[in-house]
Amino acid sequence: MSPSRRLSLALAWLGLLLVAGWWVGQHLQVSGDLRKFMPAARTPAQKLLIDELGEGPGSRLLLLALSGDAPDTLAGQSTALAEALAGDAHFTLVANGAAAGGEAMLEAIPARLRPYRYLLSPTLDTHAFDAAWLADQLDARLQDLGSPAAALIEPLLPADPTLEVLTLAEAWQPENAPRQLHGVWFDRAGNQALLAVQTTAAGFDPGGQQAAVEVIERAFAQVLGDSPAQLTMTGPGAFSVEVGGRTQREASFIGSLDGLVFALLLLIAYRSWKAPLLGALPLASGGLAGLGAVALGFDGVHGITIAFGFTLIGVAQDYPIHLISHQRPGLSPWDNARALWPTLGTGVVATCIAYLTFLVSGVEGLKQLAVFTIAGLGVAALATRFLLPGLIDTAENGGKAFDAATSPAMAWLWARFSRWPRLGVVAGLLLAVASAAVTGFAPGSFWQNDLSRLTPVPAHLLALDGELRGELGAPDVRYLVVLQTDDAEAALQASERLLPVLQRLRADGRVQGFDLASRYLPSAATQRARQTRLPDAASLRATLEEALADSPFRSDVFEPFLADVATARQAPPLTATDLAGTPLAARVDGLLLRGDHHATALVALSGLDDPAAVARAIEPYGAQLLDLKQASESLVAEYRVRLLWALALAALLLLATVWIALRDSRRVLRVLAPMALTTLLMLAVLRGLGIELNLFHLVALILAAGLGLDYGLFFDHAGDDRDSQLRALHAIVVCSLATLLVFALLATSSIPVLQAIGSTVAMGVAFNFVLALLIVRQTAVDGPPAPSSRDLARSRL
Template identity: 35%
Template sequence: MRKLRHTALLLWLVFVLAAAAITARTHYVADLSAFLPRDPSAEQAVLLDQLQSGVASRLVLVGIDGGSAEQRAQASLRLGQALRASGSFDAVHNGDNSSLADTAQFLFAHRYLLSPGVDAERFTAEGLRGGIDETTSLLGTPAGSLIKPILLRDPTGETLRMAESMLPAQAPRSEAGVWVSRDGTRAVLLATTHAGGSDLDGQERALALVRSSFAPDAAAGLQLQVSGAGSFAVASRAQIKSEVERLALAGGVIVVGLLLLSFGGSLRTLFTALMPVSTGVLAGIAAVSLVFGNVHGITLGFGTTLIGEAVDYAIYYLIQARAGGGPLWLRASWPTVRLGLWTSLCGFAALLFSGFPGLAQLGLFSIAGLAGAALTTRFVLTTIAPEGAPGMGLRRHLGRAVAAAMPVLQRLRWPLAALAVAAALALAWMPSPWRGDLAALSPVGDEKMALDAALRADLGASDPGVVVAVSAADEAGVLRAAEAAGQRLDRLVADGQLAGYTSPARILPSPAVQQARRDALPAADALRTRLQEATADGPIAAARLQPFLDDVAQARTQPLLTRATLDGTALAAAFDALTVPGNGERPWRGMLTLNQGQRALDQAALRAAFADMPQVQIVDITGELRGMYARYLHEAGVQAGFGALALCLVLLAHLRSWARLWRIAQAVGAAALIVIAALALAGVELGILHLVGLLLTVAIGSNYALFFDQLRADQEAQPIDHDMLASLALANVTAATSFFLLALSDIPTLNALGQVVAPGIVLCLLLSAAFIPTRQATRRV
């Protein structure tokens, strides 16, 4: 037996060291993509791509405030140059075009492949005459200074048409060579990080580079404002980490203080009581890390809740084993603790089958953590503390308080039952309180959201409400699909239903379109003849247009352009912003973003325009997020229901009594109903984490109900002593304290857990004492 105990200790030590090593190497994430479906629909897949690797997840919006206009402009120029030189950004835009010379040269050299005006009609004598007349008519306009240097090489104005098709529908205001806000009081920049949206470490390094590059100007009195999806994700991760550490510290101090008071100040007992907690947290993190490859910040925050439940196992043992030692506790109380563990595992096991990785993480973390804590109590604590914990301390008073309260609570059984019924009726009568949204999972505050909206408005980079997405097997296919979709959108623009749109095919036409444009270029002799006819009596003599003839002749032999040929130009980043390359598991996708203008978008007309194009998805971003969260919440509710059913079946198989099952379910169910009704009446919008809080309430509260059921079943054979009641009370106080701290958290996810679990488990203890009546407790000596 002694050898078995030593073996158990050795295995536990090896497990803790291995779990600690995995925890230290774990990658922690905070983006909301973990809370999107594992098997998304076509529309959801588009949204998931954008959240994980799309340009929207890589945009950094920068504002420079303070100082004079000249100071802000110079700071913007310096910052832009530093970020471009760093290699950490695919694109940096701030109105400074000095770095775009290579891009301009590329566009001019390939204008006959890229210009939407190039077709066979353009190079007839009539088409040439019209093009030349239109171009020369612009010489007296502000665009004349750009046209004049290239007029003899591009008399038909293909460069201008190409530029017009590529310009964004909304461009920021420009002053002193840089972009500024609408009121001119802020310089603005827009950068695209090289790191993907899901690479939070890379995003954090890029943001740190922005701040360090601006540091000299900050010392001069200018202020830097940074926003964007990456900024939110990095800030959320830091906030979650800081909050988790703060709550864990505060909760640990309070729990340690309660344990010291309860165990007469014994440090050895304190260390023993905390062993299941630490083991459980390490087991949870290690399990999630091994299965999912990372641990979400919300899951990590959820780990702090394990302090409240895992310490219960140690309290049950250390107090209850004092009377008869470890062997007696294993015979009398371990079966109840084990049954409570099984009921908890049933509740959380349902989450493992969720289609949402974030929810599955919470389920796995809970299962591994609770199992680790319970097994540590069973095999380690019984070995190192075979006689339980010495001393009485606070336990004497807790036991007496519960013993005195039990008769009172039992007399209030019917009023408490009436309160539970009233809570159920209130929930049935009121509109459903389950209406939270996905944004509720993010700790980003209103102030940060307001800054983000202001910077987007200044940059003309407002979030697209609806995106037209096309998919195909390869790059050429997605460009063809984008061109076909663009033709449908052109009709809506012509009808005034859209102000415009952007498309990857406007930056890089499909190979078929490029080939058609190249084929439209006439041979040198034919072009010379037509040009002579077109320029007769015109503003430019044909003899002066030999550079034009040479360029067309060269363009007839140019190779077709692909995405690879855009490297080294600003076009590459612009193209990548509107496409997501495919791989073996997903197709290529292209995004056509819409400019609604002043009119509300008629989504019905938009969908009707693409009804016969299955390769096109209309993605209503806000609607999809709302729909996904509704599905997420519904799925979690169904899984929680199955978990509750499994819990009841496990209890029934063990108790073999419908009456005992009813008393336990009545106590736990009534507590859940009262808490949810109270939150609903207070106007709280309930979401997914409130539902997870209910699961946790049931997991912890069922343990109290099971012990009261054990007391009722054993009361004829042996008296009920105060130590048993003291263990329940102390476990409840420590757990409720931990969750009450979560209710004070600024992070919505942790706050939601605390709101439900803190009052819920207190009610579970009180209602268990009321609905599972026992005779008055007597102190065992």
């Protein structure tokens, strides 16, 4: 192809990529909902796990600690920060211990709901609404007006002479309230001002959590002034933001470094600046194709899908390397691509079969990953086959075509490798048996089901989170009491029946505190029962006149009180829907999960001392103690079993694919043996080092197996022709070095997920390369002698 036609093809290809990139940018919606990477719940406990992780009271709670200055300064900063956050739409609750009295309750109960205070308050459960009780209340108010609290009491008195608002305030206060210092919450040592903030965004919304954290940081910067005080945030949302930022920084650094070194490697390998550019085009095409496929097939693609997808389709960088390394004088790039296509296509199809298992995983995120990877690899391979040959200049180095078969370095390497003993059948079987024995009999658990062991959150932050939860009496993040019913009313009634049991457990020291929705919103049955205890308008007026007989208060002052009671007596019971837009909604919605045909009441526990005793005590009331850790482990275990069965089916399909391509049982076994032995060796090394395997190791094993299959196929493709062997060696050395580089860098990451994949795949690359040489290579027929070390010193790769 002439230079002008090559330039035209390159420009057209780049133009197509730009158009595809624009289309993807217009249609791709990136999602942050981590539940897309959770398996489908199969049990009630697992479903509650998913709901609780996203919407429960613990998942949306951020704990803030201000430290590093004098207590009075910290208290002022706490107050200013709480005021700055209170009106922000990113938060449904901001608490620091201040304004815990009537003003706060008036804000919690807007004017339209204020008459309901007599239905929400437990007062009428123990007191009769008669003249004697009202007289006692009015006498108490008279004394209150002569106290320092007069400024607070006087505005409430006409509508609320019994101070039901303050009764509710006391009932709704945290049961284990932190220490108060200078009017706000502090830790017991008095060194940290504490705040509890509940976000509007769900726990599974990293974007929303990120926005909330940024609002808090900006507000703190404004109240900080010249103070040396510091802000510390803990909680699921804060941790996800911290880990997400660290992951992005590390991925960016590793990606940039890998790109630079990969370009340098290709420049050295092919002695041409065009090679890195040519190698990037199929990979870019595959990446855009993957993004386009998930944009068409799903409502939104998760950010994790994009990150992992580009990692997995990184194997596509091998395709142009094979094409360029196998190019030889006298052979057009089109004929070269045509000759390589059966081998390259077999590897691509086999790799895609492995990722097909993700489509039956039951996890939407993995389905997206499968579509992304299969589309990306397929398009990258097709681009290498049908477009890239048109861009290859066979004589760009002063008219001399590049030929890896003439490289002294390759000849020297092949001569050394040829001296290695072959791995025979017996030796291979012994190696397989030994690896299997190490894998099977290594001490410790084989699988890692504990998701907390994978957390990249620093240990000191986890410890601080535990300390702050203890100080604030925040709910336990592992255990929940669950009541499952048909509707919200039944759930509230069930939690009311459970209340005496919970109070007894608290008195016995089994729990330090608890919180449940019926504490803020009684059931409709309870509200109706309290309505029956409210006197009618005439009776209440007469009762009030009798109570005022010896009081200095005038009866006409209490007309708002009479109106509120009359409204409460006739109003329909308050429901959770009626609380929308009020501070109460945040508390109730987190503890009362409502579906189309079911509802679940949650009881958040703090200071849980004896889970077994709590479980036994609540069981007769239809409640269960949900262990979120155990539920997550069962979810992971069930998903893993399903994935392993799918992988077993994929292995059979892969075997069939290779058989169809090679049509020779000995060649099939020779090509597959390095991949199979590498998998066993990797498992043996991991288990021998005491590493418990997780789902990310499985992904890494699949990726490493695909690489091993490619190495075996191309060594087999070379046959016994020495020049073909050298070209195949050149391609595989460059491919393996490039792959080893990126995954070795990932292995140095502080993120456990990246570390697990990086170290496993890097190990697999080394094993696959060595075993392919020991098993697949054939003895060369004829060929010149290996170069001397002097010749080698004068050569380049």
